[in-house]
Amino acid sequence: MATKNQNLSAYDITSVPDAQGMKIGIVVSEWNYNVTGALLTGAKDTLKKHGVQENDILVMTVPGSFELIHGVQEMLQFTACNAIIAIGCVIRGDTPHFDYICEGTTYGLARLNATHDIPVIYGLITTNDMQQALDRCGGKHGNKGDECAVTAIKMVDFHRKLIHRR
Ligand code: DLZ
Numbered sequence: 280m281a282t283k284n285q286n287l288s289a290y291d292i293t294s295v296p297d298a299q300g301m302k303i304g305i306v307v308s309e310w311n312y313n314v315t316g317a318l319l320t321g322a323k324d325t326l327k328k329h330g331v332q333e334n335d336i337l338v339m340t341v342p343g344s345f346e347l348i349h350g351v352q353e354m355l356q357f358t359a360c361n362a363i364i365a366i367g368c369v370i371r372g373d374t375p376h377f378d379y380i381c382e383g384t385t386y387g388l389a390r391l392n393a394t395h396d397i398p399v400i401y402g403l404i405t406t407n408d409m410q411q412a413l414d415r416c417g418g419k420h421g422n423k424g425d426e427c428a429v430t431a432i433k434m435v436d437f438h439r440k441l442i443h444r445r
Contacts, residue, residue, distance in 0.1 A: 288321070288421030290429050296436040299330035302337070303431055304360035306350035308367035310343045314409075317416035318366045318402060321424025322431075329432055344369050344403060345380050348387030355395050361438070362431040366402040366424065368412050381405045398434035402427040 303326055307319050323336055337358060341350040344367030354363050365388055371377045384403060392399035404423055406412045414420045 286421040287415060287423045288425040290426070295329055295429055295432055297330050298326065298432045298435070299332075300335075301326075301331050301362070301432065301435050302335045302358075302360045303331055303428075303435075304351075304354040304358055304363040305336065305338045306347055306354060306363065306365050307338060307340050308342070308344045308347055309340055311368040311370060311409075311412065314368040314404065314412045314416045315366050318368070318404070318422065318424035318427070321417060321422035322364055322366065322402070322428045323424075325425045325428035326432070329428070331432075343367070343380075344384045347384055347403070348391065351388065351391050351399055355391065355397055355399075360397065361435040362398045362400060364400040364402050364427045364431050366427070368404045368406070368416075370409060370412060371405075371407045377405075396438065398431065398438065400427045400431045400434065 305322060307315050326336055337360060339350060341347055347365040347367050351363050351365050354360055369377060369380050388399055388401055402423060404412050404415050415423050
């Protein structure tokens with residue numbers, strides 16, 4: 280879906296549950312850190328705005344987007360996070376490498392998301408050039424980190440509501 284006419288930072292604030300007490304993990308890729316660092320800042324700021332404590336946000340870095348899969352897998356295994364946000368940025372180059380990394384990373388994260396109780400939030404930006412990425416990490420299309428934070432809070436709330444129906 281095109282994000283061209285959409286602002287990634289725009290959301291209905293009244294639709295976001297209170298996030299006090301939620302523990303959120305963030306795995307962030309070092310590749311294109313000028314972009315992923317800005318996504319991380321957006322995600323953290325938005326989590327805190329909705330009540331998540333600084334101490335309840337666990338940030339770990341991995342070398343590249345492809346390593347997000349393993350990073351998230353380890354967080355699922357070794358932490359008590361209620362949701363995990365995976366942040367990366369893959370920019371198209373001259374070879375088919377872009378397609379393999381995007382597809383592999385997306386598939387790996389989707390598999391983790393579908394096979395664990397803890398939601399995995401997809402914060403991978405895949406763009407044709409650096410400008411498109413900058414536009415989505417605090418530029419003219421907002422910040423995908425904000426969107427990921429709101430999604431994480433909503434998915435933790437979703438999970439909690441279902442658990443309480445048992
Ligand atoms: C190798 C590579 C390339 C060419 N481009 C990117 C990129 O744009 N964004 C990104 O996050 N990672 C890139 N990588 C690194 C791979 O994700 C991975 O770290 C290496 O292939 C080692 O597994």
